[in-house]
Amino acid sequence: MAIDVKDAFKRYLRDREEQGTDWNYWVERNESVRSAVATFLGADPDEIAITTSASASINSIASAMDFTGSRNKVVISSFEFPTNAQIWYAQELRGAEVVRVPDRDGYIPAEDFESAIDEDTLLVAVTHVCFHNGAKLDIPAIAEIAKRKGAMMLVDGFQGLGTFEFDVRNAGVDFVVGGMLKYLLGSAGIAFLYVRDELIEKLVPTVTGWFAQADIFAMDNTRYDPSPSARRFETGTPPVPNSYAAEAGLKIMKEVGLSAIEYRINEITAAIIAEAKRAGYTLAVPDDPKRHGALITLRTHDEDALVQALENQGIITSCRAGNLRISPHFYNNSDDIDVLFGALRQHNHLLL
Ligand SMILES: Cc1ncc(COP(=O)(O)O)c(C=O)c1O
Numbered sequence: 001m002a003i004d005v006k007d008a009f010k011r012y013l014r015d016r017e018e019q020g021t022d023w024n025y026w027v028e029r030n031e032s033v034r035s036a037v038a039t040f041l042g043a044d045p046d047e048i049a050i051t052t053s054a055s056a057s058i059n060s061i062a063s064a065m066d067f068t069g070s071r072n073k074v075v076i077s078s079f080e081f082p083t084n085a086q087i088w089y090a091q092e093l094r095g096a097e098v099v100r101v102p103d104r105d106g107y108i109p110a111e112d113f114e115s116a117i118d119e120d121t122l123l124v125a126v127t128h129v130c131f132h133n134g135a136k137l138d139i140p141a142i143a144e145i146a147k148r149k150g151a152m153m154l155v156d157g158f159q160g161l162g163t164f165e166f167d168v169r170n171a172g173v174d175f176v177v178g179g180m181l182k183y184l185l186g187s188a189g190i191a192f193l194y195v196r197d198e199l200i201e202k203l204v205p206t207v208t209g210w211f212a213q214a215d216i217f218a219m220d221n222t223r224y225d226p227s228p229s230a231r232r233f234e235t236g237t238p239p240v241p242n243s244y245a246a247e248a249g250l251k252i253m254k255e256v257g258l259s260a261i262e263y264r265i266n267e268i269t270a271a272i273i274a275e276a277k278r279a280g281y282t283l284a285v286p287d288d289p290k291r292h293g294a295l296i297t298l299r300t301h302d303e304d305a306l307v308q309a310l311e312n313q314g315i316i317t318s319c320r321a322g323n324l325r326i327s328p329h330f331y332n333n334s335d336d337i338d339v340l341f342g343a344l345r346q347h348n349h350l351l352l
Contacts, residue, residue, distance in 0.1 A: 002185050008248035009187075012241045027216075029243040036250040037192045040258075041176060042167035047200070049193040049233035050243070054158050055083045057177040057193035058125075060233040061154065062087055064203035067095035071122035071151070077101045077108055079130035079137070084156045084177075088125060096122075106133055107286050110141035121151040128160035132320035134285035134295030136160065143172040152199070158182065162253060163294040163329075164262040168194055175199075180242070183294065183329060185249030190242035195230045209235035261330040265294045268328045268337065272296045275341050282352040284323040297323035299352035306350040313343045324351075 015022060030050050038045040051057045074088040074096050088098050101108055101116045117124055124146040129136045139155055146153040154175035157166065161176075162183030168176055176194040180186030195203070204226060210216060211234045214225045226232035253261070266289060273287050276298055284297035300306050303319030310317050318325045326340065344351065 002249065002252055004248040004252060005185060005187070005245045008244040009241060012244040026238065026240045026243075029240065029247055030238040033190070033243050033246045033250065034192075036247065036254065037194075040161070040250065040253070041194055042169055043194050044197065046229035046231075047168075047194055047197050049195070049230045050238060051191045051193055051234060052189055052239050052242075053191050054081075054156060054177045054179050055087065056235070057191055057233070058084060058087045058154070058156075060193065060205045060207050060235075061175055061195070061203070062091050063207040064205040064233075065091070065096075065122065067091060067122065069122075071120050073097050073099055073118070073121040073123075075099045075101060075113065075116045075121055075124045075126075075151070077126045077137070078103045079108060079127050079132075079135060080125075081127060081131045081156060081158065084125055084127060088123075103135070106284060107135050107291055108137060110138040110145065113142050113145050117145055117149045117151055119149065121146070121149060123152045123154060125154040125156070127156040127158075128166075129163075129293030129295060131159050131295075132284075132297070132325075133323055134159075134292050134297045134325070136291055136293040138290075139173065140171050147172060159295060160293050162258075162261070163265050165258045168196070180246040180249060182327075184246070185252055186246035187242040187249075190239045190246045193230065193233050195233065200230055200232065201228060203232075205233055207235065208232070211236055211238060256330055264330040265328065268332055268334075269294060269296050271334065271337050272326060272328065272340075275337060279341065279344065279348075279351075281344070294327060294329065296326045296328075298326070300324050300350055301352060302350050306347055309347050309350070310340075310343055315340055315343055 034048045034050050035045050038048045072095050076085050076088055078100060099116050101112050126137060128139055143153045152174045155173050157176050157178040161178040174196045179191035181188045212226055212232050214227050276283055282299040284299050285292045303322055303324060306324050307317055307319045
């Protein structure tokens with residue numbers, strides 16, 4: 001956790017003690033996060049909802065979709081984080097049909113979506129970077145197929161945003177979800193949703209609350225009056241302490257700059273891949289830089305034992321689906337890589 005983020009949490013506690021429930025200041029913090037996220041994505045602040053999780057973002061969109069019309073298919077992939085599959089399978093209770101595009105040899109080329117997306121497809125909802133092996137999908141190419149076939153396109157950017165430059169208009173997507181916990185340096189319990197401006201007023205969420213209304217403080221309990229902006233995809237009291245932290249994290253990201261961050265991450269991930277190959281380890285992620293994100297994954301015999309052994313040596317990694325997940329950020333350097341591979345050499349028996 002960055003020092004500035006830690007200080008932001010302390011500031012929340014101090015303000016809470018000294019100012020009580022300072023709604024105006026709280027709303028300002030939320031608006032500051034909204035603007036920073038918008039800048040970050042190349043979007044307008046009115047196209048951004050601040051939510052409590054990626055799941056809340058996706059559920060809000062799902063609640064606004066009608067699966068009883070001429071299109072009812074939702075195309076996902078085998079790379080999805082559980083949430084972005086489970087929520088769409090839940091919509092089968094409301095008339096949706098989920099189609100899952102499988103990976104082959106650890107990747108899903110964009111052309112594999114060509115036959116899955118058809119004139120019955122309402123939405124394509126896919127991850128940008130796979131949480132268990134780090135593969136990075138070609139989102140602009142998949143979005144082009146979706147658009148050509150008249151479907152909407154949602155990207156789960158949780159494992160990618162903050163590690164490379166991403167612009168919603170260049171990517172050609174309709175919805176983006178992400179959270180502040182990982183590469184955006186913020187906190188758990190705060191996330192966001194981008195909705196392309198033309199779609200906002202067409203989508204009326206049935207998951208709602210007072211912060212989603214046109215006038216939040218109207219306190220009108222006689223009707224539902226959704227905001228004309230993407231704020232309609234929010235619900236109740238914003239995640240206030242987490243917005244202090246997210247604001248601080250996003251400020252650091254802005255100061256360092258995404259192009260510098262992307263450059264550094266490319267250098268570090270290339271070095272990790274080269275070292276892993278030299279050591280004879282098996283990569284679970286494609287080695288083509290266009291096909292992986294910041295997560296580099298190695299096949300293991302016992303992922304839990306390896307993560308624990310590294311943690312005992314002061315190296316924080318994680319594991320998913322039998323893979324060791326190494327997630328460098330811009331603040332890591334070549335010394336960190338040396339330390340990591342020095343430690344891995346002591347645990348060769350746990351690696352494939
Ligand atoms: C790809 C992806 N999506 C979503 C999430 C988290 O979803 P939520 O904010 O609903 O917990 C994660 C968490 O690791 C993730 O990796």
